Every structure is written in C-alpha cells, then in structure tokens.
Amino acid sequence: MSGTATKVPPAELDAEIARILAVHADREGAMLPILHDIQAAFGHVPETAIPAIAHALNLSRAEVHGVISFYHDFHVEHDPLPVIRLCRAESCQARGVEALAAAFAGETRVRIEPIYCLGLCTVGPNAMIGDAVHARLDTSRFAALVERTVVEQAA
C-alpha cells in the first residue's frame, strides 16, 4: 500500500488495532468509536485493519468497508499533506469565503479541504486545523495560517 507514512511495522499495527478492538469489546454499536480510534492512531484506517474489525464485530469485510467509505472523516489512504479545513457553508459564503478559497486554489503544500459548518457562523470565514479553530479569516490571516501549518509539518 502506498503512502503509509506512519511507518508503523505490521506487527505493531496489528497489536494496536487489537488493543483498540479490546477496549470497545463490550460496547453496543462500537463501529464508529473503533474507527475514530484507529483513525486517530494512524491518521487513516489501514486496509489491513478491516478484516480484524469485521471479525471483532461479526460483520463482513464489505460491511466494514461500506461504513468507512460512507463517512467523510474516515480515509483508507494516508494523506502526507497537512490538512486545513475551510468552511464553505452558506454563512461563510455570505462573508466571502469563496473569494478566499479561490485565492489559495494553487496552494500545494497543504490540502485545503472544504468542511460544511463549524458553528462559528457569525465570525467567518472559519477554518479548522486538527481540533484548533480559527475565525475572522482574510487573505493575510489565512496566508499566515498556511505558513504556520507548513512550518509545523516540517518540524
């Protein structure tokens, strides 16, 4: 599999997945909590985790794959670029996010992904990096965010 920049040896990966599965063993509807934990641990849900999840939850691999592919938050490929999620919903549109997004359309060092609403609709345009939220963005403030993200990624 390409782009597995996490560089976790297969044995450790399996051990970590087994640990996560054990934590959620007695929960009802454990699928999403399991996927969130795996995504948090590795930055994506490795293909190799799918049979283990399917076995633990008594589902087919196809069912697990179906859940992963349904939700925007889960990815089976590791993304080497840092991600800035820029809100593109109506209230941010009304506050000029489309012009901001267009100004950074050529940015290749970070991935600028759309997100639909951060609930900060009075102070947009807004963005989220990891769990950190940023409001009242204009071109210069957003450029500073991009630079900071690039520097932090390199560090």
Added chain:
Amino acid sequence: MSTTVRISDDALAIACGADAVAAAFVAAGCQVERVSSWGMHWLEPLADIDGHGFGPLSPEDVAAVLAGTSPLAIGRIDAHPFIARQQRLTFARAGRTRPTSLDDYAATGGWVGLHRARELGPEATIAEVTQSGLRGRGGAGFPAGIKWTTVARATGSRKYIVCNADEGDSATFADRMVMEGDPFLLIEGMAIAAHAVGASHGYVYIRSEYPHAIAKMRAAVDLSAAIIAPFRMEVRVGAGSYVCGEETSLLNSLEGKRGEVRAKPPLPAIEGLFGKPTVVNNVLTLAAVPWILAHGGSHYAAVGFGRSRGTMPIQIAGNVRHGGLFEAGFGITLGELVMEIGGGSGSGRPVRAVQVGGPLGAYHTPDDFHLPFDYESFAAADGLIGHAGISVFDDTADMSAQARFAMQFCAVESCGKCTPCRIGSTRGVEVIDRIRARSGRAADRVEALPQMHNARKAPRSLADDIALLEDLCETMKFGSLCAMGGFTPYPVLSALRNFPQDFGLPGPVQEAAE
C-alpha cells in the same frame, strides 16, 4: 485583591483569540475565570469585569481595560440592548457560569427540574411537557409531549434517550453553545426524559466538527454520573456526515452502520435504536425541559405565538453586523431580527437575501420581513424556520449560485438511499449550470438516435430548463425519503422565484398593494 476577569472558553471565543486575551490578563496579575459565552459574537473575545463588558479585545487592549481608559467598554453587559431585549429561559446561564462547574450549576437553579420530575412521577412529568406546548426544536416541530407519551406506552426490554446534537446547518450554533456553555442543562433534560419514559440509557450524538463540545459534554457526563443515576449517558461522535442529523440515519450511525435513512414507519418512538423504543430529541428541545419542570408547563406555554409556544434560541449569522444568539418568544418578526437586532449587513451594503433554516431553508427577500417567527407563518410563506438559523446576504450575492450550491450540497451529502435525492441533486446541478450559462441544450447523441422514439429532438431553451428544474424540484420534494432531498427544493425554488433576474428571467413584477 486581584481583579477577577471572566472570559468565555466557548469555541467561538477561542477561535477569535480568547486564550491569548485571557493569558494577557493573567500576566497583568488578574484572576481569570473561563465562563460560557453571552452570545454577542461580534464582541468576542469579551471580558466581563464586575458585570461590565469590554470587547472585542486583543491582548494589546488589556492594559487600557485595566486602566479604565479602553474605548472598547460597552457598559453593563446585562443592560446591553442585545441582551436586555431577550427572554432567556434556555440560555439563562449564558455568560454567567463556568460550564463544567457543578457548584455553579447547582447555585443557579440546576437539578431543580429533575428533582421535581422525580417527585411528580413519570406520568405527571410528561403532562407538564405536554402542557408546555414544547415542540421539537430540530426543525420538524413535533410536539415533545406526544413523542414522550408514545415511548412511555411502548413496550421494550429497554428504552433509549437519544439527543440529536448533529447540528450541521449553516447559521446554527445554539446546540454547540448549550453543550459548551451549559452541558449539565442538557444532561438534566435527558435525565428528566429518561425518568418520564422509563429509559435506562442515553446517547448524545455530537458531530465531529465540534471537538470543544465533545470534550465539555464528556467531562460533564462524568461529573454528573451519580446525580442522574440509575440513568446512564454516553457521548458518541459523528464522522462528518450531514445527513446523520436526520433522526433515522442518526440511529443507524449510532448502531455502527452507514448513515442511511430508514423508512418510517416504524417510528423511532416504537422501534428506534437497536429496535427499541427511543426518544430522539434535539439539544434545544431537551435543554428547554429543565425550565419547564422547574417553573411549570403553563408558564412556558404563556410565552409564544399561535401554536409555537415558549422561546426559540434564534441564531443570527452570515453577513450581519451584530451576529449572535438571540433567545426570544416566538412571534418576533424576521425584519426585527435582521435589521434591528442584527443591525443589517456586516458589510454595510443593502441586505438582499436572508436564508432561514439552514441549507434546506428558503431564501427570503426583505419583502418577507413582516413574517412572524413561528413554524406555521414560515410554512405558509413557502419556507421553514428549521433550527432557527438566519444567514444574511448582502447585495453582492448571486442567488443562482446559491441555488446551485444547495443542489451540490445535497449531491455531496445525500445518503444515496432514495433516487430523487441521490440522482436528482446531481441532475439539478447540471440544469442550474446550463441556466447560469444561458446555454440551453441541443439533443445529445443518444437522444438523437432514431430508435429513441420518445426522446425530445428539439433543442431546449432557457425556459425549458427552468421548467425542467421546477419539475425536478417537485419530484425531489414529494419523492424523497427524508428532508435532505425533500427540502433541498426550498432554497432552489425560493431563489428562482424571489430572484428571477439571477436566472436570466425578467425581474419580479411589483405587485399592487392589496
């Protein structure tokens, strides 16, 4: 004695730089208390010193604030017109308490509603909620008392309370503010609901875009576990799917499945989570319950308009000067909300359009500013109040672009279960693109084939495409399984009808006064 400064630790305040401002006050020798937000978002970060407000602050302003020379002073916060004009029942603690402090919660009337519900017993508790006239605040407006009665009478080996905190609509943030500012209020509301219907277990399903709300709710659930026992609660996190705000796809998501919509019936009240009787209520619905129990259903019903009783936390957002949370009794007009309270557009340009009710709500013109804010009045005007979010647009907005976005959003977020929503949204984007290009369309190669007897051979004009779009919207509205496909026509058709010039049609004819 050092000065105590109160600053919000709400996600919005933090996004506006509240942490740096708080650190600057600490560095200046002050004691800083992190509290909930007052909801005056244009003033965030807002510092509260002995009830007097200063904002919006940056760290450089701190010295002037402490010296008493700051031009950012707004006087007494509770006397500010934006606050003084509100009737805060659900948001009574906003700006006043530390979110995860059990002491603050108990000292401001917390748990009174739960204790009263336990004294009254389940049936009388439901009777209070029924008498209050409380309707579901998620958008559908279904009477909470009737839903609870159905679940209470249903038989099942166990029952659930599910709180829908998947607040995905743009221009809405009231759920987030409850969870980040007053999490015990929601917990108390859920505990009362559990007591009323006989539920043992509750879930709060929070969208993953709200990490601050998730952290606060988890902390609050842990802190209050003994108070709400034997009822047990758990926070579950969504995964970026808008449609999971629909109650049946939310239940599927909680069960660990794809967030696809279920057909109704069976109603979730009869066969909900894991097939058991389940109350699914919005955050604001459940958060209104403690007040109703503490003060009595009749007092809640005394506020409001028509069949919409009580207060609604209205969220004024988008391109607006004074954006924030405005809780008021139903019946206040749209114009008062946008122009008087919101102060018009933030850019200073004329207000052109106002979307009420999120991505599935209609675009209104200032001609609709007389509409009273209640479920029935907006339905009569081909709109909806939804979760009471208002997004303001100035005269630079291109309404055909907004209509296109509505279809595109539906295409991205459709769960794929039903055809009108899954296919219709994509076809809708295509039709609107042709309308925007004013291109019309010639018959394509397949349509031109001689064996395609029923296919149209003549080119389609702009008028044909408009008629096609209206027809498509009709199909989506009446043929979709849930509100995602069923309500996407609201923004599309309202944009088309209210702003025809943006679609290459003649402008609206001025109607003679009746």
